[in-house]
Amino acid sequence: MVPWIGWGEDFAALPIARSTQGLFAPEHQVAAASAMHLQVILAKQLGVALLAPDFVGAADPDLIELLGDVILTQPLWLVTSAEVRGAARTEALTAWVQEAVGTS
Structure with a gap:
């Protein structure tokens, strides 16, 4: 169990x-x-x-990965307003998220 x-x-x-x-x-x-x-x-x-x-x-050293070979996919959305879309800070955040989750 x-x-x-x-x-x-x-x-x-x-x-x-x-x-x-x-x-x-x-x-x-x-x-x-x-x-x-x-x-x-x-x-x-x-x-x-x-x-x-x-x-x-x-990110937590107290946790242990048990199911390393199980791959789950799900969408991850970054929602922005029209006013900040394309702004340098929005682009920087987008790049950081992509790097953190391993996407391109």
């Missing part, structure tokens, strides 16, 4: 929530949280959480 942390009902339709449900037995879910930082806190105390993107889990 692997105790795992699920996503709250308000996020149940997200790809990561559906992936979690497919990887772990529902009867072994010990808690649910819809905020990533709460998932991290609960995972440290109670069991396993599926933390995506990778940099969320990799």
